[in-house]
Amino acid sequence: MLGIQVLKSKKWISFFALIIVSISLFIFSLRVFLTEDSLKENISTLYYSQEENLLFHQSSDLGKLREWNQIENFPEYLINAVIASEDKRYYYHPGIDPLSLVRILKHFIATGRVIGGGSTIPQQLSRILNPSWKEDHKLIRKCKEISFALAITLRYTKKSILEAYLNSVSIRNNSEGFSIAAKRYFGKNIKYLSKEESIGLVVLMRNNYPSEESFHRRVQELSQSLGNEEEVNLGYLESRLLFKNPGSLRNEEIGAENYHFTEWMKHQFPNFKGNIISTISSELNRTIYEIVLSELRVLERYKASNASVVVFEIDPKDKTKIRLVSMIGSRNFFDYDAGQVNGSIAYRDAGSILKPFLYAQAIDSGLLKPNSILEDKEFRIHSENASEIFIPKNADLKFWGDVTMAEALANSRNIPAYRTIDTLGTLEFRKFLEKLGFHHLNRSTDYYGHGLAMGTGGASLFNVTYAYSAFVLDGNLPIIEIGSQGDHKLTVNKVKRVISSETAEEISGILRDSDLRKKAFSDRGFLNFPYPIGLKTGTSKDFRNSWTIGFSDRYIVGTWVGNFSGGSMENVTGNWGAGRIFQSLMRHLVSTSPVVQSKYHHTDSISVCRKTGMRARETCPMISIKMRKSFHPSKVCDLHSDQKITKSLEILSPSNGQIFYLSNKLPLDSQKIPFQFRNLSESERYQILLDESTKINIQQNNKLGINLSKGRHKIEIKNKDTVLQKVEFTVQFKD
Incomplete structure (x- = not known):
């Protein structure tokens, strides 16, 4: 007898264990098949500027517009209206309403027909998330709804389900969710809807296109059920919801100058959906675009047809990060021939714009110092098999004799740059460019040869402007922030040291010193500012590309002028072409933010002789260079010691x-x-x-x-x- 009882007890224990295991497996399967993102399927992608102006919206896979908002942003009276209208017992049932099911079952037994109504919010959400169910028989669809509603109620909180419903329910004109509807019909963010506006939108849920009589009756009924004592302005709601076409989501003043950025974003994050608050400033982008158009009206007479701009802003609280705040890809995105070419990411000959990196690597390699003397004299480069000889020229077709490395860089002398890469090695410089992110170099190093020093390997405006950030940020390439979704930051690249802190400061000091570049560039040209701005220009062969890249303590700016066809311009140099856009743009940026005097932590100024690089005597032709103390020459120039x-x-x-x-x-x-x-x-x-x-x-x-x-x-x-x-x-x- 005792054995039988024990056996029965074991059976009950096994039975309950099986139930527990089954429930556990069921809950586990729910978490596997119903992820945190399952409720957000078929949402649209909307790109906003940092000012929260809509730049671009992309419909969902079903061709609908659906914007996702946190439930905390929905007015409480809107939520109450939805629950009062659609599911009064929402907070008390397990996903289905038993009372409503009994009513539907009685009607089915009596008539053989399944009546509508009685669907809870989880059931309606089930239909929204599974649009293919429309093809099923009504009874089968109802069974699926019930099963799915029970499942999502077990899987998610009531708050999450309600949030998904408020963001997904169909309102009108392909608008899904109250966030989109509020903007299209009332021109408002969802959080600013009034009570009567909320009631009007809720009424449209049941019937997207009601008659005036039906609309009036349902608005008043819902208002009374909510205990609203204020009189509803039916004429206002009619004018907005019944008689007026939905407005545009995008402010018409937010122009096509932003389209290159949004297209680039789609390429960077092809599977991303939802609301993205980008780092792009629509206000700044508009101002820069107007500068570009204004300057191109001058340059077009010299056969320059297009321009591009990239602006990064340094995070003042975290110097390992920069933000992309402006991207202008072309003169006109809608131009039939080449408007949709994004010039800011296209690769082209870079001219002298890469010289700072060449000298930076030479310094870090121990080959040069800023005061090292380089020969600006005729220089012959022999091909590998010695069958050809290349004789580089300077832009002014002159020789300056012995020059310091600092002056060679500041004045963009070509021959000293060729001598430097010849000493450093073309392969070493190529490896350094790849470390900087120039991964487009797909031919052999011998193919590019010494021309790598003059940018013949090409560069994109975006990449080279980003690389210049290392001169401002202590020798590090930073993280680029391009947007956020809630607390999630959208970034590209990682922090990477590419040059030493001392070298970064020495190069930036040279690029900031307007006195050093006086000999080659006019005192009154586009490269002069009344505050410290570091910059470098570049002009490719036959005036095909005009570049200016530069920086303040807050911004890194890249500008390019040229033709997408690759055609030559008429004597448009980096200084005179891209430089004029850079001048206007940098002055605007500085006018909107306080000027910060450049701080040097690793270098000190020292006067050196222009011809020997040694400590200058009073009789020497001298220049002032910022160098680390270990580089300061100990010897005094003896070349000019006998001069009076x-x-x-x-x-x-x-x-x-x-x-x-x-x-x-x-x-x-x-x-x-x-x-x-x-x-x-x-x-x-x-x-x-x-x-x-x-x-x-x-x-x-x-x-x-x-x-x-x-x-x-x-x-x-x-x-x-x-x-x-x-x-x-x-x-x-x-x-």
């Missing part, structure tokens, strides 16, 4: 009649007027007077900066009562 000082103290800058333009939007302290003198050792014999009364004490390196007010000013060098040199100049303010 015969020249008087002289004003080099400003020049007579020069006009300085200052911005009203920037602090005056950050806009000092630059003064430069020659023959500093003679200063003790003379007086330097500003506006006839203020004595000037000359600082180290013959330079100083002074804040001046608006108006005409005068600087004089006097020996007792005799005026030896006088320079008059003007300071003006300009927005």
Whole structure:
């Protein structure tokens, strides 16, 4: 007897264990087949700017517009209206409403027909998530609905199911979800809907195209059931929901200048769905686009038809990240011939724009220092089999003799660059370019040869502008943020060190020094700014491509001008073509943010002789270079040791009649007027007077900066009562 009881007990234990295992497997299978994203199927993809202006929307796979919003953004009275209208017992049933099912079953037994109505929110959501069920018999479809509704109620919270329903239910005109409907019919974000607007949209759920009489009756019934004591403005709801075509989701002022970016985003994240708040600023993109169009109207007479721009903003809180805030791909996205070519990611000859990377690698390899002397003389490059000889030329077809590496880079001398890559090795430089992200080089190194120093391997504006960020960010290539979805950041690339911190600072110091590039570039050209801006230009063979890449302490900017056909322009250099867009663009960026004086943590300024690279004597032709202390030369130049000082103290800058333009939007302290003198050792014999009364004490390196007010000013060098040199100049303010 006892044995039988034990046996029965074991059977019951096995039975309950089987039930527990079955339930566990069922719940496990629900989690496997119903993922966190299962409720978000068939949603649209919408790209917004950082100002939350809609840039582009892409319909779901079913051709519907559906925007996903968190339930916290829906007004409480809208949620209450939906539940009152569709599923009064939503929070109390397991996914199906037993009372409604009993009513439907009674009617089926009595008539043999399945009546509609009684579907809970989980059941309606089941139909939305499974549109193919429409092909099934009504009874089969109802059974599927019940099963799926029970399953999703077990799998998800009531809050998640309701959120999915509010974002997915059909309203009207291919609009699914209240978020899209609120924007199309009321021009509002969902969170700003009024009570009557919410009620009007809820009424459209049952019948997307009701008659006026039916619409009036249902609005009033729903309003009363919610205890709304305010009078509903039926005329307003009619005008918006019954008689007016739905409005555009996109502000018409947000133009096609953003389309290249959204197309690029779709390529980067082809399977991404939902709302994406991008890092692109629609306001900045519009301003830059207008600058591009304005400058191209000047350049088109020189056979330049197109331009592209890329702007990255440095994250002020995290220097390992930058944000893509502007991308202009072409002059006109809708141009029939080549408008949809995105010039910012197209590859083309880069000219001199890659020279900073060549010299940076040479410094890190121990081959050069910023004060190293390079020969700017005739240089012959022999092919591998010595059957051909290539003789490179400078852009001005002149030789400068011995020059420092700093001047060779700042003035974009070609022959010193060819000498450097010849010493470094073309294969080593190619490997370095690939480390920087130039993975498009698909031919042999011998094919590119020494021309890699002059950009013959090509580059895209996006990649080379990104690579320049290493000069600003301590030698590191940063993460690029391009958008976010909720708390999830959309990024490309990872942090990677490519050059040393010291080298990055030395190269950026050279590129920021406008005095170093004076010999090759005009004082009044597009490359001069009243604040520290680092930059480099490039011009490819036959004036096919014009480049300017540069940076402030907050932005990295790349500009390109040329023709998508590859045709030549008429003498449009990097300075004069892309440089003019860069000038206007950088001035705009600086006017919207405070100027930060460049800080140097690894380098100090030192005066060196232009011809020997050694410490400069007062008799030397000298330049000031920022270098790490271990690079500072210990020897004093002996080339000019026997020369005597015969020249008087002289004003080099400003020049007579020069006009300085200052911005009203920037602090005056950050806009000092630059003064430069020659023959500093003679200063003790003379007086330097500003506006006839203020004595000037000359600082180290013959330079100083002074804040001046608006108006005409005068600087004089006097020996007792005799005026030896006088320079008059003007300071003006300009927005």
